[in-house]
Amino acid sequence: MGRLVPPTSGDPATTAALRTKVREFLADQRAAGHYTPRVDSWLSAWDEDFTRALADRGWLGMTVPSEYGGHDRSFVERFVVTEELLAAGAPVAAHWIADRQIVPSLLKYGTDEQKEKYLPGISRGEVFFGIGMSEPDSGSDLVSVRTTGTRVDGGWRINGSKVWTSGAHQAHAFIVLARTAPVDATNRHAGLSQFLVDLDSPGVQVRPIISMSGEHHFNEVFLTDVLVPDSQVFGTIGQGWEQVTSELSFERSGPERVLSTFPLLAGLTAMDNGPELGRLVGRIAGLHQMSAAVAGALERRERADVAAAVVKVLGTSTEGDIAEAAALLTGDESDDDWKKLVHTGLDQRPGFTLRGGTNEILRGVIARGLGLR
Ligand SMILES: Cc1cc2nc3c(=O)[nH]c(=O)nc-3n(C[C@H](O)[C@H](O)[C@H](O)COP(=O)(O)OP(=O)(O)OC[C@H]3O[C@@H](n4cnc5c(N)ncnc54)[C@H](O)[C@@H]3O)c2cc1C
Secondary structure, X not given: OOXXXXXXXXXXXXXXXXXXXHHHHHHHHHHOOOOOOOOOHHHHOOXXXXXXXXXXXXXXXXXXXXXXXXXXXXXXXXXXXXXXXXXXXXXXXXXXXXXXXXXXXXXXXOOHHHHHHXXXXXXXXXXXXXXXXXXXXXXXXXXXXXXXXXXEOOEEEEEEEEEOOOOOOOOOEEEEEEEOOOOEOOEOOOOEEEEEEEOXXXXXXXXXXXXXXXXXXXXXXXXXXXXXXXHHEEOOOOEHXXXXXXXXXXXHHOHHHOOOOXXXXXXXXXXXXXXXXXXXXXXXXXXXXXXXXXXXXXXXXXXXXXXXXXXXXXXXXXXXXXXXXXXXXXXXXXXXXXXXXXXXXHHHHHHHOOOOOOHHHHHHHHHHHOOOO
């Protein structure tokens, strides 16, 4: 049987100086009162000033070539920066999707014009993105999307609706998966395509969905006769499924699938030293190695979809268990800020194992990777 997760690679000493710099920056930002640690900060803590402060240090668009305004750094260096930001609960939601997912996708599939249009702005912390995959009846079974792209003179007319679109009310553009050819019963994955849609385009309407905690991260996005020029077709018409699945390794394996509740774990260490805390610290340490190993594989352009699924299943279960442990181990004497952090962790927990593909679906991906299905 092959390895489920690639071997760890790279010497941590080579990135130690960078890690220290990020920690110093975060300590300065906190001391200056620019942020307080948040749970699930990569989804819910949108702070464009903080994003620009990161960009000023060259910590956005790290893997973007300098000709497109980026910094020619490695995935592994980006991994170190993002891991530190998440561990500190820093407000990184504004740029998260653009920097994590749109950057590698544009570098792989984007035209020169698209790279020039978006990459410099992403690297400056000025251009933000959303993901338009899910629809009211298409989540796990994404191939069943009903949004359509119809060929018209000079481009494509898009009609349909998307749901759970995080950040669409604040982002500039989103990447839309649409059906551009009728369903072929012998190959349902054919006939799908992706489009880069600017969210201020005529015909795009964004409506809020308020979550049970009262916050606004999600949206419904309605697309009515939205005209997308050929220059905004992403990749190749008809290859949308291959493109989406190649993006998913970037979406599923990063430290944000492990560290959403790390500020709770860090806080607990000051209050408790029992065996449950030890178990959680051990799980996080192992997941750090696994997630770093996938970053190394992506750097070497190796396939990492199964490994990414393993990280996501184990990582999102662990971050949920941390939220639960924080609630169980915290005494009545704890202060209000801490209680609020614990409640946020519990409120956000159901989403951890859903977003980016549910754990049930990912177990199927892993089973296939092991040759069991
Ligand atoms: C916090 C959060 C942020 C999100 N942000 C975005 C976003 O920005 N853009 C976007 O496009 N989407 C986003 N999503 C949507 C997310 O990708 C979907 O919720 C997810 O893919 C599941 O789809 P669904 O909600 O339609 O559930 P369903 O697919 O209806 O699944 C419901 C339940 O049935 C189970 N199930 C379904 N099929 C099977 C099967 N074949 N075998 C076993 N079990 C099965 C699932 O595991 C799940 O438990 C977000 C979701 C969350 C929670």
